[in-house]
Amino acid sequence: METDYSSVQNQQFKISVKLSIKIEANIMKHEIWSLVGFVLFLMGFIAIILSMVGLDFLPLKPIDSMSKTAGFVCRVLMIFGGLSLLFINRTKQRG
Secondary structure, three states, X not given: OOOOHHHHHHHHXXXXXXXXXXXXXXXXXXXXXXXXXXXXXXXXXXXXHHHHHOOOOHHHHHHHHHOHHHHHHHHHHHHHHHHHHHHHHHOOOOO
């Protein structure tokens, strides 16, 4: 009795292609969130440095209109939030 191995190989190829597409989409999500985390960290860090010198970072000007303390807290939260996003997205997922 002869077995048709080409259909089995074709099915395995289709499964591997679907799996690789899912993996690439997952990697892309991690890269995007890592970029968001880096931008948050960078904006918060630059804003704190500029506020120490006495300058204002224009995109964060509305935060300073509330109060200086609220602005400082938001900047620190941006830094830690950005670092958290970077750490979470750059560590390998287990499971």
